[in-house]
Amino acid sequence: MMSSEILVPGWLQQLLVVLLRFTLSCAALVNSTNGTECSARGPASYIVVFTGHWSPQTFPKQYPLFRPPAQWSKLMVVTHNEQYRLWQEGAPASDGMKSFAEQGLTVDLVKDAKEARKRRSVGSMYRTAGIPSGIGHSSTEVLLTPRSPLLSLIVKLIPSPDWFVGVDGLNLCEGGKWKQEVTFDLHPFDAGTDSGFTFSSPNFPTTPPENITMVR
Numbered sequence: 001m002m003s004s005e006i007l008v009p010g011w012l013q014q015l016l017v018v019l020l021r022f023t024l025s026c027a028a029l030v031n032s033t034n035g036t037e038c039s040a041r042g043p044a045s046y047i048v049v050f051t052g053h054w055s056p057q058t059f060p061k062q063y064p065l066f067r068p069p070a071q072w073s074k075l076m077v078v079t080h081n082e083q084y085r086l087w088q089e090g091a092p093a094s095d096g097m098k099s100f101a102e103q104g105l106t107v108d109l110v111k112d113a114k115e116a117r118k119r120r121s122v123g124s125m126y127r128t129a130g131i132p133s134g135i136g137h138s139s140t141e142v143l144l145t146p147r148s149p150l151l152s153l154i155v156k157l158i159p160s161p162d163w164f165v166g167v168d169g170l171n172l173c174e175g176g177k178w179k180q181e182v183t184f185d186l187h188p189f190d191a192g193t194d195s196g197f198t199f200s201s202p203n204f205p206t207t208p209p210e211n212i213t214m215v216r
Ligand SMILES: *[C@@H]1O[C@H](CO)[C@@H](O)[C@H](O)[C@H]1NC(C)=O
Pocket: 028, 031, 032
């Protein structure tokens, strides 16, 4: 009786500490892609699962019902080091990002990533099929190596002028160890290249282009 009363709070406390640590390391991670050498011995394999939850309740702003209804583009994942950037909040979108955010095309991004792979700043890249509705999953297995321990990904909202969700340079290797699991809530970003007012509006280039900003 006594021992279980002591045991339960002790166990709870440990759980809390673990959760808190997890949260803290996540916050620090996003910040410090700068100068982090990964000293893990070997590669690590992860399953990236993207869960789309775009419904009139979760994101009512101009929720599209027709032509086409809400859905998600293919997911593109790149593993890389600090010399490469797929996209960055507050910075201009590359031409590749522009054609991805506006039309869901990955050709230019793949070309850029292949160039970067020659310079060894990109490790590998992956693409999945799109999700034909606002709510659904896509996933892919990815391989991270100590040379390219950062992960970036993007998915476009369809239809939308140039909106996407993504992760920018998440470091999966910290203190010489690969992280077990990371979960993110993703927010929509505006690539700053198309000024359409609604999800279904025709192409309307922003001149000059603006930087990437969060959609609020
Ligand atoms: C996190 O980023 C902020 C703003 O960019 C910077 O001032 C701070 O030094 C960074 N912290 C670490 C631990 O890198």
